[in-house]
Amino acid sequence: MIDKRQQILDATADMIVEYGLQACPMSKISARANCGAGTIYRYFETKQDLVFALFIDLFQKLTVACSEGYDETAPLRTRFERLWGNYYRYILANPNQRALMEQLISSPAICQQQKDEAINGMMQQIDHLLEDGKQQGVFKELPNSLLNTVTFGTLSMMAKKQQQFPDTHPCGACTEGEIIGLCWDALKR
Amino acid sequence: MIDKRQQILDATADMIVEYGLQACPMSKISARANCGAGTIYRYFETKQDLVFALFIDLFQKLTVACSEGYDETAPLRTRFERLWGNYYRYILANPNQRALMEQLISSPAICQQQKDEAINGMMQQIDHLLEDGKQQGVFKELPNSLLNTVTFGTLSMMAKKQQQFPDTHPCGACTEGEIIGLCWDALKR
DNA sequence: AAAAGCAGAATGAACGTTCAGTCACCGCCT
DNA sequence: AGGCGGTGACTGAACGTTCATTCTGCTTTT
Numbered sequence: 001m002i003d004k005r006q007q008i009l010d011a012t013a014d015m016i017v018e019y020g021l022q023a024c025p026m027s028k029i030s031a032r033a034n035c036g037a038g039t040i041y042r043y044f045e046t047k048q049d050l051v052f053a054l055f056i057d058l059f060q061k062l063t064v065a066c067s068e069g070y071d072e073t074a075p076l077r078t079r080f081e082r083l084w085g086n087y088y089r090y091i092l093a094n095p096n097q098r099a100l101m102e103q104l105i106s107s108p109a110i111c112q113q114q115k116d117e118a119i120n121g122m123m124q125q126i127d128h129l130l131e132d133g134k135q136q137g138v139f140k141e142l143p144n145s146l147l148n149t150v151t152f153g154t155l156s157m158m159a160k161k162q163q164q165f166p167d168t169h170p171c172g173a174c175t176e177g178e179i180i181g182l183c184w185d186a187l188k189r
Numbered sequence: 190m191i192d193k194r195q196q197i198l199d200a201t202a203d204m205i206v207e208y209g210l211q212a213c214p215m216s217k218i219s220a221r222a223n224c225g226a227g228t229i230y231r232y233f234e235t236k237q238d239l240v241f242a243l244f245i246d247l248f249q250k251l252t253v254a255c256s257e258g259y260d261e262t263a264p265l266r267t268r269f270e271r272l273w274g275n276y277y278r279y280i281l282a283n284p285n286q287r288a289l290m291e292q293l294i295s296s297p298a299i300c301q302q303q304k305d306e307a308i309n310g311m312m313q314q315i316d317h318l319l320e321d322g323k324q325q326g327v328f329k330e331l332p333n334s335l336l337n338t339v340t341f342g343t344l345s346m347m348a349k350k351q352q353q354f355p356d357t358h359p360c361g362a363c364t365e366g367e368i369i370g371l372c373w374d375a376l377k378r
Numbered sequence: 379a380a381a382a383g384c385a386g387a388a389t390g391a392a393c394g395t396t397c398a399g400t401c402a403c404c405g406c407c408t
Numbered sequence: 409a410g411g412c413g414g415t416g417a418c419t420g421a422a423c424g425t426t427c428a429t430t431c432t433g434c435t436t437t438t
Contacts, residue, residue, distance in 0.1 A: 004383095020297045022211075025427055027386095036385035038430075047428065106295040108209045140371070149346045150339060150375070157338045171331060182329070186339070186375050193417090214393055225419035227396075236394065 005043045008033045012054055017099045021051070021107055048109065055104050056118050058097060063122040065090040070125065076136060077184070079129055084151060085180050091159045098159055133187065140189040151183040194232045197222045201243055206288045210240070210296055237298060244293050245307050247286060252311040254279040259314065265325060266373070268318055273340060274369050280348045287348055322376065329378040340372040 011033035015024045026047055030037045044050040066086045070079065091098040104110060130147055133139035139147065158171050158179060171179065200222035204213045215236055219226045233239040255275045259268065280287040293299060319336055322328035328336070347368060 022297045026429080027427075030386090037428085038386070039384055041429070042383075108211045143350060146343070146346050146350065150343050153342050154335065154339050157335050161332060161335065171335070215395080216393080219420095226394090227420070228418055230395070231417070 004033075004035065004039065008035065008040055008043060008050070009054055009057060012050060013096065013100055016054075016103055017096050021103055021109060051104070051107075051109050052114055052118075054100075055110055055115070058101055058104065059118045059122055061097070062087070062090060062101075066122060067125065076129070076133055076138060080133075080184060081177075081180055083126060083129065084155065084183055085176065087152065088155045088159065088176060088179065091156060092162065095159075095163045098156065098163070102156070102160075130187075138189070139187045147187055150186050154183060154186070155179070193222075193224065193228065197224065197229055197232060197239070198243055198246060201239060202285065202289055205243075205292055206285050210292055210298060240293070240296075240298050241303055241307075243289075244299055244304070247290060247293065248307045248311055250286070251276070251279060251290075255311060256314065265318070265322055265327060269322075269373060270366075270369055272315060272318065273344065273372055274365065276341065277344045277348065277365065277368065280345060281351065284348075284352045287345065287352070291345070291349075319376075327378070328376045336376055339375050343372060343375070344368070 008029070012024070012029050015029055015032055019028075026040060027037055029050075030040055033040070040050065044053060066083055068086055070082050070086075072079070074082070091101075105115065126148065127144055130139060130144045134141055162171060197218070201213070201218050204218055204221055208217075215229060216226055218239075219229055222229070229239065233242060255272055257275055259271050259275075261268070263271070280290075294304065315337065316333055319328060319333045323330055
């Protein structure tokens with residue numbers, strides 16, 4: 001038999017993407033996961049736990065994807081293109097993950113502390129890079145959270161638009177390099 | 190006696206800002222509004238209606254605030270400073286409205302169509318200005334929704350930081366003009 | 379045969395909504 | 409002026425539903 005825990009996580013993700021977290025009772029999750037309602041509680045203590053586990057899972061995958069081919073010793077611009085480019089390519093290639101992230105990140109079902117905890121792993125490289133950029137006088141002297149919002153928010157929005165209207169939306173014409181360039185320009189002072 | 194409908198709206202807003210929408214049962218809203226649970230239903234058909242009415246109210250006030258002193262015939266940059274500056278000043282001066290907006294805009298309790306409908310009034314001037322800027326070759330050729338996300342998202346985030354940490358956060362040193370300048374630079378191609 | 383895994387009915391709490399009754403107010407009749 | 413009846417805003421207990429969680433007993437594994 002397949003890993004039941006993973007099966008439940010996948011079912012939860014599917015359901016949230018399809019119906020939204022607020023319309024995902026445990027009964028429906030268990031139905032989608034092909035298991036009884038009680039079975040879920042063998043693997044997760046509460047619904048909150050389940051959702052948080054999903055969140056952790058999501059950001060672990062994202063962190064791995066972002067770090068791919070990252071070289072700490074490369075020049076700032078190169079490292080930037082790596083991290084931000086990896087992010088963009090990942091959410092573009094995984095619409096469900098993107099949609100899930102959008103839902104969970106703004107959801108009150110996960111408290112801020114838990115969110116920070118889960119995102120922490122991903123943030124270390126990013127924070128480090130941003131501080132580097134500021135120290136070199138290349139980036140604006142603004143809080144990292146702000147710089148992150150602007151750049152990652154832009155990339156997420158672009159990916160979303162591209163996924164919604166694959167043919168018509170104007171960014172389709174931009175190369176990936178140009179889009180990452182836009183983000184770079186937003187940070188540049 | 191005071192306007193009961195407004196009293197209920199205010200109570201709802203207070204409760205949402207304080208506890209979050211998902212933790213606002215009608216019973217608590219009515220308690221805060223000093224009325225019986227049934228009274229709410231004299232003014233709003235359902236809870237969804239109540240929340241939507243609050244959303245409408247919120248954006249009507251915001252639209253009025255943003256439009257203040259707007260001159261359609263002024264140069265692009267002047268008009269930009271008016272609209273974006275008004276927005277920034279408004280959310281900075283009204284932390285509760287800002288917090289409420291943040292909650293409602295990402296809430297699944299209001300469907301996208303309703304959100305668009307409520308925001309529509311505010312968008313007309315903004316859309317017009319952005320199209321102008323693109324036509325003049327000053328702004329990037331990107332969807333307005335994207336340009337809005339980047340600029341208004343930045344301003345909201347800045348206001349939020351400033352409200353969270355009034356003393357320590359680095360943007361406190363920036364003048365309002367510099368902050369609006371950052372937004373302008375983000376649009377400039 | 380013992381243990382563990384599992385299903386799904388049962389449970390009880392929480393919530394949105396309803397509705398029968400109360401109360402304050404106002405115009406009208408005596 | 410003072411009682412009377414009608415009106416409708418208002419109340420809050422009660423209702424029915426939904427949902428997370430628990431429990432009981434069945435099935436599979438060891």
